[in-house]
Amino acid sequence: MNEFLLVREAGFRPLGLVLGSSVYHVGIQFGRWSKNQELTKLSQAMYHARELAMSRMEAEASALGADGIVAVRLDIEFKEFGSDVAEFIAVGTAVKAAGADPGPAGTWLNNKGKPFTSDLSGQDFWTLVRAGYAPLDMVMGSCVYHVAHQRFAQVLSSAGRNVEIEPFTQALYGARELAMGRMRAEAEALDAEGIVAVRRQHSHSWGPHTTEFFAVGTAVRPLRDDHTIDRPSLVLSLDD
Secondary structure, eight states, X not given: OHHHHHHHHTTEEEEEEEEEEEEEEOOOOOOOTTOOEEOHHHHHHHHHHHHHHHHHHHXXXXXXXXXXXXXXXXXXXXXXXXXXXXXXEEEEEEEEEXXXXXXXXXXSSOTTSSOEEOOOOHHHHHHHHHTTEEEEEEEEEEEEEEOOOOOHHHHHHXXXXXXXXXXXXXXXXXXXXXXXXXXXXXXXXXXXXXXXXXXXXXXXXXXXXEEEEEEEEEEEEESSSOOOOOOOOOOOXXXX
16 A cells, blocks of 8 residues: 555556566576686576566556556566476556656656666655656666586585685676676666666576576666755654
8 A cells, every 4th residue: 555655646646567478498508617607598598588578568568558667576487397497577567657747858758668667666666756866667687607616626625614615706706797787788778877776686596506697776867956855754653
């Protein structure tokens, strides 16, 4: 109830739940046993599957005449009939502007002519609009990375000791940098001023030496020059 009221308070009217789905076969790619490296085919597969689900959700919203989609959730469910077959699901609430000023752009649609998407909660969405910013789109970056295996002598030398496992550290840094860079590139293509609520979302692991780093956030644009909001008032309980 609170989420619904805050979206209405921000000047938007909910139209309905919209959903996009893609059942995708994720292929196999082999990396060098002793080398940290991105598995580019797997990265592309994981990204493309999510993009298909998101675009189908956006198409449902456009059919409703929506200006945007709020509270988007993007999930992955691997099917029992195959560990390499996954369903990618995007679901959110389509909304229509009902009094909300889109600012100089004159529309709440993004520069691709599509409804904006945002994974912000109703409360965070209300705060964003009140602060003078508009969501453009959920932006994401994905990187599937192979972590080099340690040689037997390396494993033996670290046995029983507190020691950093450098190949894993370097692999996580490399995967994170690639994923974050791809997310920033999506925001730049939207002419966004920045990305808010960035987080690492649920990702898939193909085993102890192959993992995915998946970053997602909401790209935003300014609605006005003033970006201040009223300070909250002090509230005291009257209960004993």
